[in-house]
Every structure is written in structure tokens, then in C-alpha cells.
Amino acid sequence: MSTGLNANHLLYLLQGAAWTLGLSLIAFVGGGLLGLAVALCRVSPIKAVRVLTSGYVQLVQGTPLLVILFMTFFGLPALGLNISPLTAAGVSLTLYVSAYLGEIWRGCIQSVPRAQWEAAECLALTRLQRMRMVVLPQAIRIATPPTVGFMVQIVKNTSLASVVGFVELARSGQIINNSVFEPFLVYVIIAALYFAMCFPLSRWSQRLERRGAQARYQAAADLPQAATLSPT
Amino acid sequence: MNTSTDPDGAAAVILQDVHKSFGNQKVLAGVNLQAQRGQVTAIIGRSGSGKSTALRCIDRLETIDSGRITVCGRRVDDRQVDLKALRLDVGIVFQSYNLFPHLNIEDNIMLAPRAAKGVDKAAARELAHAVLAKVGLGEKARAYPEQLSGGQQQRVAIARSLAMQPKVMLFDEVTSALDPELTGEVLKVIEELAAGGMTMVIVTHEMAFARRIADQIVFMHSGRVWEQGSADILTHPQTPELKQFVKSDL
Numbered sequence: 001m002s003t004g005l006n007a008n009h010l011l012y013l014l015q016g017a018a019w020t021l022g023l024s025l026i027a028f029v030g031g032g033l034l035g036l037a038v039a040l041c042r043v044s045p046i047k048a049v050r051v052l053t054s055g056y057v058q059l060v061q062g063t064p065l066l067v068i069l070f071m072t073f074f075g076l077p078a079l080g081l082n083i084s085p086l087t088a089a090g091v092s093l094t095l096y097v098s099a100y101l102g103e104i105w106r107g108c109i110q111s112v113p114r115a116q117w118e119a120a121e122c123l124a125l126t127r128l129q130r131m132r133m134v135v136l137p138q139a140i141r142i143a144t145p146p147t148v149g150f151m152v153q154i155v156k157n158t159s160l161a162s163v164v165g166f167v168e169l170a171r172s173g174q175i176i177n178n179s180v181f182e183p184f185l186v187y188v189i190i191a192a193l194y195f196a197m198c199f200p201l202s203r204w205s206q207r208l209e210r211r212g213a214q215a216r217y218q219a220a221a222d223l224p225q226a227a228t229l230s231p232t
Numbered sequence: 233m234n235t236s237t238d239p240d241g242a243a244a245v246i247l248q249d250v251h252k253s254f255g256n257q258k259v260l261a262g263v264n265l266q267a268q269r270g271q272v273t274a275i276i277g278r279s280g281s282g283k284s285t286a287l288r289c290i291d292r293l294e295t296i297d298s299g300r301i302t303v304c305g306r307r308v309d310d311r312q313v314d315l316k317a318l319r320l321d322v323g324i325v326f327q328s329y330n331l332f333p334h335l336n337i338e339d340n341i342m343l344a345p346r347a348a349k350g351v352d353k354a355a356a357r358e359l360a361h362a363v364l365a366k367v368g369l370g371e372k373a374r375a376y377p378e379q380l381s382g383g384q385q386q387r388v389a390i391a392r393s394l395a396m397q398p399k400v401m402l403f404d405e406v407t408s409a410l411d412p413e414l415t416g417e418v419l420k421v422i423e424e425l426a427a428g429g430m431t432m433v434i435v436t437h438e439m440a441f442a443r444r445i446a447d448q449i450v451f452m453h454s455g456r457v458w459e460q461g462s463a464d465i466l467t468h469p470q471t472p473e474l475k476q477f478v479k480s481d482l
Contacts, residue, residue, distance in 0.1 A: 122319055
């Protein structure tokens, strides 16, 4: 089987892979920061804030990432805002990730027992101090496995950025294939590169989850028995 | 806006005609009680008699529907009450300890004095070691809650509350989650506090303990104070309900 694929092509693919990682990082950092804000707003004591944020989450989760990408890349210029493929992809992924991470983290914050809030409240800590010193440190432990797991989704979803002309791994594969026309070989390589990025994350997430399950099992074993001394 | 006047003569905790419902369920139906300064008030009664709810209302973990609650001269039922000032005056220990699992014992204790009172780190550590010594756990400063027995965790919870130097301490069935052989060490710590003149309100199922340390015993039944007085009310109960309750405890 003769192939036109050479070292330069491979180098180009690796460059695409690097952009995939870069875009993933932007999406994770941007989406993480915005997601933290979303999570905190979702547990706000102010109802209007909770309702508004919930609306944002519903809106973003109910819209395909592809459509969000089209709206930012093609829609914003129509409104007079010119935007590069990188910015469009970065912004779209940030929005997308923030809605999902925000919900994951809200669940983690709410799974910290209410008694912990109460104990901190009774020690005269302000709401902010309770959140920062007591609840978030515990929520972060709970949040780590699902967050790492979601990073796999982020890496794979960056491939959609190819539709706005951003040359990441999937797009670089298309471009190479257009010149060498070896679709099977090229896409197997692409798939392998995605796998190489995602597999370690999946394994890491699984390991964290197992460790968490062990800790929970331990905690459950240590849990005080229900009151048995009450007079009947 | 109600400021703390704290007249010397008044009781530390005063509940006047306190009513509280959860939905249709009436939990407190006109509770009247006073806990005097430097004294131990033990609240006893069946599960569901409203005793824990009454205690939680004192620290405003629950709001009340009507009536008055005054703690150290501060009106707790006031919507505008300074909650931080209230929580600085009142310490509470729960049935389930509620230590912070991500912090070691020392940090559990140091957290609130530093965050709420601005005590510096060295002074807070000294304070932590002093209160840990008081509950007999000086050597556990670096351990994590999960490494301690239930009784030890509860003693740490008491120490954590003590470190805030409260004027009143509330205990909400603090031994109910413990194995019988571990309750003694916790009760001993509370008795030492009582001997030291701490004002305390204790909700408990430990009748012998209540009899031993309480200056005043309050028997609650269906959301009301049914009988109250010295430990004598346990030997000579006036109402059939308390008679029944005392008998079932034997």
C-alpha cells in the first residue's frame, strides 16, 4: 500500500493536536471560572439570582454546541463584532462548559451535609466564610472525579470548532486527507491521538472515583448509629 | 433595632409563650422557660416533645411563629437580630458532632476564633491546645476527625465551641449517637463545665445525668413545658405524663 503521508503531514497533525489541547485548556479554565460563578449563583440565598442562573443553564444546555459556535462566529459579525475562529471557539466552549460544570458543582456543593453549614453558622462564621472555609473545601473533594470525567467531553467537543475554520486536530485531519486522500489511515491516526488525550483523563477520573467510594465507605462505617437511647 | 442590654439580674435564656409549627405540625405550643446564669438547665421529654426544636430556636437555627426569646438580653425573635453577636454569645453542640472532616482537630478549633473573632494564628493555636487539654484530648491536635472515636469527636466539638468563649452553651442530645461505653467521657466533660459555672441548657435522654448535674429540670410534653423544678420532680412527678416518662426510663 503506497501512501503519500509523510513526516510533515504527521507534524501538521500533531500541531492540530496541540491546538486541541490549547482550546481544551481555554475551555476548561474559562468554563471553570464561569462555572464556579454559576454554581455559586445556583445556591444563592437570593431567589432571583437562582432563577436567572437556572435559566442560563437551561438555555445553554438546551442548545447544541454547534449552534452556539455558529451564533458566535457568524452571528456576532452580523451585529458588527468581528471575531476570530479562536475567539469564537473559546467563547462558545466557555459558555458550554460553564453550564455543565456549574450544574455538576452545584450538586457537589449541595451534597455537603446541611449540618456542616449549621455548625459553621453556629460558630459565628459569615455566609461567605462558611462557603469558603467549610463547604467548598469539602465540595471540591466530591467534585474532582466528575470534573475530570467531564474534561474528556471538553477535549472531544473541541472538534466541533473545526466548523468555524479553527484548525485543531479534527480539522487538520480533514486538511491532510484532502491532500493525501487516505481517509482511513488519516482518521485512524486522528482517533488514536484523541484517544491518547482522553484515555489518561478517563483513567484518572476512574481512579479518583474509586478512591472517593472507598472514603465514603469508610465514612459510612464511622457514621454514628441512630439514637437508640430514646425512651419509648 | 434591639441592642444587647444584658441586665445583670435577668436569666441568660428566656422563652415566653413560644409557638412554632412545621407546616401543619405544631411543635412548640406556648413554651415558657428560663435558664439562669451559671446554672444547668436540663430539658427532658419524649422524642417529638419539641425539646430539640426549643433548643434550636434559642440559637435561631429555627425562627419562631410567635412569642419572645431573649438570650443574654438580646431579643432572638427580632428579625433584625445581630446573628453574629448571638452566635458569639451562644455555643451549641450537636448530636452528630459536625466536626469539619477536611480539617484536623486543631484547625477545626482554630477556624472560628480566627475567622469570626480575628484572633491571630499563634493565639488561636494556644487557645485550641488549652480547650483540648480541658476535654482531655491534648495529644490529638493533629489527628483528623475520622481517626477519632465518636466520644472523642464529641469532646472535640465541645472544645471547638468552648474556644469561642460563649456565655451560654447548648447541648442537643450530645450522647444520643454514642455507644453506651462512650457516653461517660462526654458527660464527664459537661459535668466539669457545669462545675466551672458555665451557663448551660442541655437536651438529654440521660436521666441519671440530668438528675446529677441539673439545677433545673424541664420536662416537655407535646410542645409545652409540662413540669419543671429541681431534680425532685423526677422522684415526685406531679403529672401522669412525667410519671410515665420516669417509669419508662427505669
